[in-house]
Amino acid sequence: MNIITTDEFAFRIPELPARYRANCSREWGLFVTGDTKKLTCSQAEKAGLTRGNFVEMALCWVSQKTLTFEPNYINEDFTEIWGIPVAGEMKDAFNEKCSELSTFLIHRQSKDKMAGLIEVFSREAFNQWVAEGMKGDANEYAIAKAAEVYFTKIFRFEMTLTEGSYGPYFFIQTTYREPNPERAFELAALQAAKEIYNAQNKGLGYCTDPRLEENHANSMATLAMPEDVQLLPAKNNKAMKSKA
Template identity: 80%
Template sequence: MNVITIDSFAFRIPKIPARYRPNCSKEWGLFVTGDTKKLNCSQAEKAGLTRGNFVEMALCWVTQKTLTFEPNYINEEFTEIWGIPVAGEMKTQFNEKASELSTFLVHRQSKDKMAGLIEVFSREAFNQWVAEGMKGDLNEYAIAKAAETYFSKIFRFEMIQTEGSYGIYFFVQTTCREPNPENKLEMAALKTAKQIYESQNEGLAFCTDPRLEENHANSMASLAMPEEAAQLSSAKNTKALKPKV
């Protein structure tokens, strides 16, 4: 376990990632932890496995993964979010002067909502790049600007109820706000998030879950297999068609 202390606040970085899961089914609409497969919402809550319907975080790392969780999700795209909770039950389980690097996945509609917010940041970065004379590489500029945004905003992930062709369900809505300068926890969490981001880029792997990395690698390999098989088949057919000399 690693601990980062900033401005009299302590932030825990566990060796085993503190992973949560947004349960979007109609009976739930909550973030959960642990194994809740055989439990209903009330039972999970009594067992201490629920973490409320929202979390506010200082973002540390956001990445894309292709993952498989049989039988419902096969080679499906997810967004992996890492952050320091500053509000919500993920935070209140800790002392008021402490929090913990936490992570969860979003997919489908929740993933699209997150992507929509990031696209707004990307558009703003593009406009700034043009206004500043289009100097340097746009992608590098956009990444730098996105990082500035991450470490200057508090992000809120909240379960929102909606209804579709399969009935009522929840999705995770992503919004952001300016930090409260009088909230010392928020300001310290933003500093910590930036430090974790820089450490991740340096290879310290604070925001890495080996189980998901393996899952992602296996999923990508399974996606590549049909193409490789087709290429192999094509090569064999080409060889068979060559005239014998």
């Protein structure tokens, strides 16, 4: 366990990632932790496995993954969010002066909504790059400007009810706001988030989940296979081996 301290505040970086799951089905619309597969929403709440319908975070790291969670998700694109909760039930589990690095995945509509928000940052950075005389590499400039936004804003991820072809369901709406100047904790969390970001860039792996990295590598390897190999049933493989 690593701990970042800033003034009177402390932020925990757990050895095992503090991973939450966004359950967007219409009966739920909540962040959850632990094994909830055989539980109803009310049972999960009674068991202390739910973490509310929103979280506000100092954002530390955002990455893209191709993952497989059979049977529903096969080689599907996800966005991995890492941040320090400053409001919501993920934060409420801790003393008012501390929090811990936490992570969850978003996909499909939730992922697209966040991508749209990031695109706004990219467009603003591009305009500023041109206004300043187009000095240096535009992509590097955009990354630097995006990092400035990350570490000066509080991001909110909130379950939002919508209607689809199969009925109502939830997606995660991403918004951001200025930190509350009267809450020193939020400013400290932003400072800690920047430290975590820099550490991740140096290869310390604070925002790395080995299980997801393996899942991602396996999914990418599957995508690289010829299509006929991907579709070959496992039982045929056994039959071929027995005849060899």
